[in-house]
Amino acid sequence: MHTPTPGFPNTRLRRLRRDDFTRRLVREHRLSVDDLIQPVFVIEGEDRTEAVPSMPGVERRTVDRLVAEAEALDALGIPAITLFPVIPAEAKTADAAEAWNPQGLAQRAVRAVKAHVPELGVITDVALDPFTLHGQDGLLDETGYVANDLTLDALVRQARSHAEAGADIVAPSDMMDGRVAAIRGALEADGCSETRILAYAAKYASAFYGPFRDAVGSAGNLAGGDKRTYQMDPGNSDEALREVALDLAEGADMVMIKPGMPYLDVIQRVREQFGVPTFAYQVSGEYAMLSAAFENGWLDRRACVMEALLGFKRAGADAILTYFAKEVAGWLTDH
């Protein structure tokens, strides 16, 4: 019997690339609408939207307009949204108390979406940066250092008020040590045992958050400051595994890596090591960078967005927070 010798010409990998039907049959990874989470910015007022100059195509919207948007996203099959309130300057304080105001913008937004589109998952951001005068995610001690344990009490109050408003998932994005345990404990004690925690477990001190800080209006408060004493150093990846292990031990249901494209290696390591639901955030700066190239006619919008998001899937992400979510959902359902 003749046994083909391994290698060329018996093996030709191009055979399976030749036709669309074989490419479809052997494709290993796919992007689906089930993978998408749409971040949304919410402002005070009525029946109004505002553009975000550094994020072309992204709008901040009032709660009534948010409800209409939530209906549209749900109709496209998007499983969940994540809410970011834009807090007026006069409501910002040193103690961030507006963060746990039951009548605060985030809390009202959650209640409105859950009342009108109950099947759409609602995720809230747990961190103090929109509410503090200095734009840091935590409270400062007398030396100006972000105080971990003092901040934990504030985060617990904030997470509790989100859960009480009806948030399905609370997502601590603050990078304090011990916050997942503190929040989980409080939610259990309050009878909110079904409220899920999506931990921003490996969140890097990234320059790619710039346009987000413009969108929520915290860039001016931060005034050139940075978050390097609590967000991760971009040079580290073993440390990301330790962060994830701790957040899982403390009760996180899902973990997130952020930003996305510059950290695909971290997504892959986390997914392989832990095998738990691993989310990725294609952040504002990634959106701005791609959008600028699209606006200049330098890159093809649809092809590049789809390729970038498929990269997250290939790295092992189970879901992706992306400002392109709505547009992508439209493409995925348009045959």
Ligand SMILES: NCc1[nH]cc(CCC(=O)O)c1CC(=O)O
């Ligand atoms: N804790 C706040 C928060 N939650 C999500 C983002 C960034 C999201 C984006 O850039 O799209 C940030 C900004 C920051 O940490 O300064």
Ligand SMILES: [Mg+2]
């Ligand atoms: Mg941590």
